[in-house]
Amino acid sequence: xxxxxxxxxxxxxxxxxxxxxxxxxxxxxxxxxxxxxxxxxxxxxxxxxxxxxxxxxxxxxxxxxxxxxxxxxxxxxxxxxxxxxxxxxxxxxxxxxxxxxxxxxxxxxxxxxxxxxxxxxxxxxxxxxxxxxxxxxxxxxxxxxxxxxxxxxxxxxxxxxxxxxxxxxxxxxxxxxxxxxxxxxxxxxxxxxxxxxxxxxxxxxxxxxxxxxxxxxxxxxxxxxxxxxxxxxxxxxxxxxxxxxxxxxxxxxxxxxxxxxxxxxxxxxxxxxxxxxxxxxxxxxxxxxxxxxxxxxxxxxxxxxxxxxxxxxxxxxxxxxxxxxxxxxxxxxxxxxxxxxxxx
Amino acid sequence: xxxxxxxxxxxxxxxxxxxxxxxxxxxxxxxxxxxxxxxxxxxxxxxxxxxxxxxxxxxxxxxxxxxxxxxxxxxxxxxxxxxxxxxxxxxxxxxxxxxxxxxxxxxxxxxxxxxxxxxxxxxxxxxxxxxxxxxxxxxxxxxxxxxxxxxxxxxxxxxxxxxxxxxxxxxxxxxxxxxxxxxxxxxxxxxxxxxxxxxxxxxxxxxxxxxxxxxxxxxxxxxxxxxxxxxxxxxxxxxxxxxxxxxxxxxxxxxxxxxxxxxxxxxxxxxxxxxxxxxxxxxxxxxxxxxxxxxxxxxxxxxxxxxxxxxxxxxxxxxxxxxxxxxxxxxxxxxxxxxxxxxx
DNA sequence: TTGACAAACCGTACCGGTAACGTTAATATT
DNA sequence: AATATTAACGTTACCGGTACGGTTTGTCAA
Numbered sequence: 001x002x003x004x005x006x007x008x009x010x011x012x013x014x015x016x017x018x019x020x021x022x023x024x025x026x027x028x029x030x031x032x033x034x035x036x037x038x039x040x041x042x043x044x045x046x047x048x049x050x051x052x053x054x055x056x057x058x059x060x061x062x063x064x065x066x067x068x069x070x071x072x073x074x075x076x077x078x079x080x081x082x083x084x085x086x087x088x089x090x091x092x093x094x095x096x097x098x099x100x101x102x103x104x105x106x107x108x109x110x111x112x113x114x115x116x117x118x119x120x121x122x123x124x125x126x127x128x129x130x131x132x133x134x135x136x137x138x139x140x141x142x143x144x145x146x147x148x149x150x151x152x153x154x155x156x157x158x159x160x161x162x163x164x165x166x167x168x169x170x171x172x173x174x175x176x177x178x179x180x181x182x183x184x185x186x187x188x189x190x191x192x193x194x195x196x197x198x199x200x201x202x203x204x205x206x207x208x209x210x211x212x213x214x215x216x217x218x219x220x221x222x223x224x225x226x227x228x229x230x231x232x233x234x235x236x237x238x239x240x241x242x243x244x245x246x247x248x249x250x251x252x253x254x255x256x257x258x259x260x261x262x263x264x265x266x267x268x269x270x271x272x273x274x275x276x277x278x279x280x281x282x283x284x285x286x287x288x289x290x291x292x293x294x295x296x297x298x299x300x301x302x303x304x305x306x307x308x309x310x311x312x313x314x315x316x317x318x319x320x321x322x323x324x325x326x327x328x329x330x331x332x333x334x335x336x337x338x339x340x341x342x343x344x
Numbered sequence: 345x346x347x348x349x350x351x352x353x354x355x356x357x358x359x360x361x362x363x364x365x366x367x368x369x370x371x372x373x374x375x376x377x378x379x380x381x382x383x384x385x386x387x388x389x390x391x392x393x394x395x396x397x398x399x400x401x402x403x404x405x406x407x408x409x410x411x412x413x414x415x416x417x418x419x420x421x422x423x424x425x426x427x428x429x430x431x432x433x434x435x436x437x438x439x440x441x442x443x444x445x446x447x448x449x450x451x452x453x454x455x456x457x458x459x460x461x462x463x464x465x466x467x468x469x470x471x472x473x474x475x476x477x478x479x480x481x482x483x484x485x486x487x488x489x490x491x492x493x494x495x496x497x498x499x500x501x502x503x504x505x506x507x508x509x510x511x512x513x514x515x516x517x518x519x520x521x522x523x524x525x526x527x528x529x530x531x532x533x534x535x536x537x538x539x540x541x542x543x544x545x546x547x548x549x550x551x552x553x554x555x556x557x558x559x560x561x562x563x564x565x566x567x568x569x570x571x572x573x574x575x576x577x578x579x580x581x582x583x584x585x586x587x588x589x590x591x592x593x594x595x596x597x598x599x600x601x602x603x604x605x606x607x608x609x610x611x612x613x614x615x616x617x618x619x620x621x622x623x624x625x626x627x628x629x630x631x632x633x634x635x636x637x638x639x640x641x642x643x644x645x646x647x648x649x650x651x652x653x654x655x656x657x658x659x660x661x662x663x664x665x666x667x668x669x670x671x672x673x674x675x676x677x678x679x680x681x682x683x684x685x686x687x688x
Numbered sequence: 689t690t691g692a693c694a695a696a697c698c699g700t701a702c703c704g705g706t707a708a709c710g711t712t713a714a715t716a717t718t
Numbered sequence: 719a720a721t722a723t724t725a726a727c728g729t730t731a732c733c734g735g736t737a738c739g740g741t742t743t744g745t746c747a748a
Contacts, residue, residue: 004484006734017698022736030696047483052460053400054734057703062397064440064461072429073422082416085443089454094440094461096408099429110433116396117408117438139391140348224624254628261630280568284598285629286605350704361728366706374726398704401733 005046013046014039025050056118064094065307066114068107068124069147072099074223075279076249076296077125080147083300084123091308093120104130111136120311123147123303128190143310147303148294149192155318157310159303163193166292166325167200167246170274173290173327174244175208178336179272183215183242185231185256187222187249194219194248197276201246215239222248227255235263243271243336250275250282250291253332272333278326287331295323349390357390358383369394400462408438409651410458412451412468413491416443418567419623420593420640421469424491427644428467435652437464448474455480464655467491467647472534487654491647492638493536499662501654503647507537510636510669511544511590514618517634517671518588519552522680523616527559527586529575529600531566531593538563538592541620545590559583566592571599579607587615587680594619594626594635597676616677622670632674639667 011021016035024031024039025048031039042048056062067084069077081097088095096119098110104127111133114122122137122144131151137144146158174182184201187194198217205212215238220230227247245260247253253275257267265271268287275282278293302321310316355365360379368375368383369392375383386392400406411428413421425441432439440463442454448471455477458466466481466488475495481488490502518526528545531538542561549556559582564574571591589604591597597619601611609615612631619626622637646665654660 008734018735019699019737020697023697026736032696035696047480049456049459049484051401051462051734053397053406053462054703055736056397057395057401057705057734058736059703062461072426073419075417075419075422078417078419078422081441082443085416085441089442089450089457092457094457095442096438096440097425097429098433098439099426106433112393113433113436113438115393117406118395118397136391140393224628228628251625254625257630258628281595281598281625284568284572284602286601352704362705363707363729364727367727370706376726379726395704398733399706401704401735402706403733 005048007048007050010039010043010046010048013042061120061311062118063092064088064096064117064119065304065311066096066098066110066117066119066122066124068098068100068110068114068122070100070102070125070127071223072097074251075281076148076251076277076294079279079296080125080300080303083297084304085300086297087301087304087308093304093308100127102127102129104132108133108136115140115142121145121307123300123307125149126151128192141315143307143315145303145307145310147299150320152192157306157318157320159299159306159321160323161193161294161299162322162324163196164200164203166276166294167197168204169200169325169327170246170276170292171201171204172208173329174246174272174274174333175204175210177272177333179244179333180336181216181240181242182244182246183234183238184217185227185234185245185247185252186217186219187252188219191222194222197248213240216242220252222252224251224255227252228259229255231256231259232262235259244274244333245271246274246276248276250277250279250289253282253289253291254285268332268334272336274333278328282328283330290330290333291328293326293328295326299323349392350395351392354383354387354390354392357386405464405655406462407436408432408440408461408463409648409655410440410442410454410461410463410466410468412442412444412454412458412466414444414446414469414471415567416441418595419625420492420595420621420638423623423640424469424644424647427641427646428648429644430641431645431648431652437652444471446471446473448476452477452480459484459486465489465651467644467651469493470495472536485659487651487659489647489651489654491643494664496536501650501662501664503643503650503665504667505537505638505643506666506668507540508544508547510620510638511541512548513544513669513671514590514620514636515545515548516552517673518590518616518618518677519548519554521616521677523588523677524680525560525584525586526588526590527578527582528561529571529578529589529591529596530561530563531596532563535566538566541592557584560586564596566596568595568599571596572603573599575600575603576606579603588618588677589615590618590620592620594621594623594633597626597633597635598629612676612678616680618677622672626672627674631676634674634677635672637670637672639670643667 011018024036085095100107107127125147150158189195218234220226245256275289275291278291282289355362368380429439444451451471469491494502533539562578564570589600619633619635622635626633
């Protein structure tokens with residue numbers, strides 16, 4: 001078994017001290033050019049790979065950041081993660097992931113693990129069912145940046161989507177298309193994003209002078225299955241027939257569509273559908289899904305950039321970056337003319 | 345700024361030596377029960393978190409494994425990653441991810457980073473455009489397990505799906521449904537999985553006594569966009585009209601469906617579609633997608649289990665685990681009776 | 689000649705743990 | 719009483735680097 005080559009091996013082979021070898025490899029001064037080149041060559045020949053553990057033990061921080069999300073297999077979070085990985089890798093950082101599964105216990109456990117691993121910083125989409133992990137991070141202290149969500153009453157760094165504006169634009173658009181009875185299929189409002197979008201929905205309706213009936217605001221688990229089952233349960237209870245569904249996410253829109261179709265409704269002829277997120281498959285299904293696109297990758301990239309800045313330059317005042325969403329109009333929300341409405 | 349509490353702090357506070365504190369925290373013998381409890385309590389009060397770096401530096405390996413995949417936002421890999429994370433987290437391991445983006449250069453770079461981070465082992469879905477990362481891993485030596493793919497000529501640990509069988513079953517089923525002109529929209533065959541499925545396709549056709557025309561085997565990039573564009577290009581060049589498309593993945597099936605519909609074909613009335621992978625959205629779209637389900641999460645779990653076994657018990661002979669796929673019949677591949685065929 | 693100064697090294701003390709090996713004092717054995 | 723044994727600690731040497739401060743050698747100026 002080939003003994004893992006250490007800095008000492010390189011130094012010995014080059015006939016210099018460990019110290020000199022270290023300086024040469026780190027391109028620091030006080031090493032003759034000739035010696036430096038020799039050391040570098042030998043290091044390469046011996047396949048020397050520095051031990052990040054030892055470096056981290058000595059220096060301030062490791063070169064890896066942690067990313068904790070709700071659900072790794074949800075394309076929204078997957079894209080965010082991808083963006084973060086992109087930036088991290090380009091800056092020489094490794095990315096350690098955690099899947100909280102929306103379970104605050106697991107979230108806390110993951111944070112603890114990351115602290116143990118001496119992760120340099122943390123990117124996290126909090127479950128928002130519990131904020132105790134924040135005090136843990138504060139007392140370390142370990143820099144962290146919230147992604148896509150924030151706590152109303154706690155000032156932290158965060159990179160967010162303008163969910164209020166996104167929902168506002170969506171509803172404004174739906175009304176402009178002539179929809180009269182919009183059903184908002186939201187996620188639980190302990191999620192910042194959900195409460196923001198609810199806000200947006202309300203404001204847009206109000207601005208258009210529309211009253212909101214209680215049945216128009218519904219809530220279910222933000223998953224494919226959750227929205228499918230939720231929609232099935234909700235449909236029979238409605239006191240009026242919706243002519244459009246605005247879902248919290250594209251995934252939820254897919255689930256809703258399935259439930260609507262099973263109930264005998266034609267999409268988009270009988271009922272329009274609007275999603276949120278802008279996942280790739282939205283454009284591949286039929287009808288292509290109208291949605292509000294979040295710059296997911298960019299969210300991840302910006303967050304990673306912020307975090308790495310914090311790691312390398314020390315803490316700063318809680319700063320929030322808010323990215324603008326983009327309305328993406330496709331085929332699932334055709335125009336409703338008054339004529340058609342009258343016929344109905 | 346609160347100084348990060350170290351083992352020494354705990355020891356001092358408890359009035360014992362560092363060593364005793366260490367033994368107490370690790371539940372090792374030679375510590376009086378009373379002392380041990382005191383130390384544990386103090387450690388908790390001081391929010392002591394062991395430094396994994398220091399432990400790793402001393403011990404054999406870290407408690408984190410690396411996972412490198414083609415594309416984090418592809419639901420197939422996302423599910424695999426999720427499965428791996430599940431097992432790793434439950435065993436106290438952290439998961440470091442890398443996105444190779446099918447780029448062998450980035451793949452190599454990531455492997456190098458993981459080695460630097462002294463990852464205990466590696467899970468990897470190789471790009472298969474280059475196998476040089478393997479020699480890097482061998483000379484470390486760092487245990488690794490390939491996932492979903494393997495190299496024909498290199499014996500390594502691997503956890504695989506039985507892609508031959510999956511494709512065979514798929515084609516057999518399509519033929520049983522009465523399809524006469526199946527188009528196989530495959531991924532590049534340098535991918536082990538693609539070559540295996542091609543094998544399965546061929547064997548199943550042969551077993552049914554069907555000849556394979558050249559146009560029936562096509563290949564394009566294994567992405568949503570790739571299959572959409574690929575299908576658009578392929579369609580006009582076909583010398584015969586396919587009555588079914590068997591795609592390498594569900595994502596590719598989605599892309600293909602869009603291209604087919606744009607070409608004026610009705611799915612599934614004019615042309616049947618079959619995918620592979622069994623991603624969740626397959627069941628939500630219309631028509632619900634017939635597919636071959638891979639136990640993705642389980643793939644990730646088994647791989648992580650194998651790897652952790654290697655890490656903790658030393659290397660063993662290259663062992664391959666092959667998971668059976670499952671045919672999932674839905675609405676995208678309705679029966680074609682001879683009558684219908686004649687009418688056409 | 690000799691002191692000043694810089695270039696190019698080397699020695700050594702950490703970082704925060706773990707583990708092999710001593711040490712001490714109390715109890716058990718003969 | 720003397721020796722053996724053991725429970726319960728403490729000492730110290732690593733692990734693989736980094737960084738601060740010497741030490742050597744050579745050049746140049748006074």
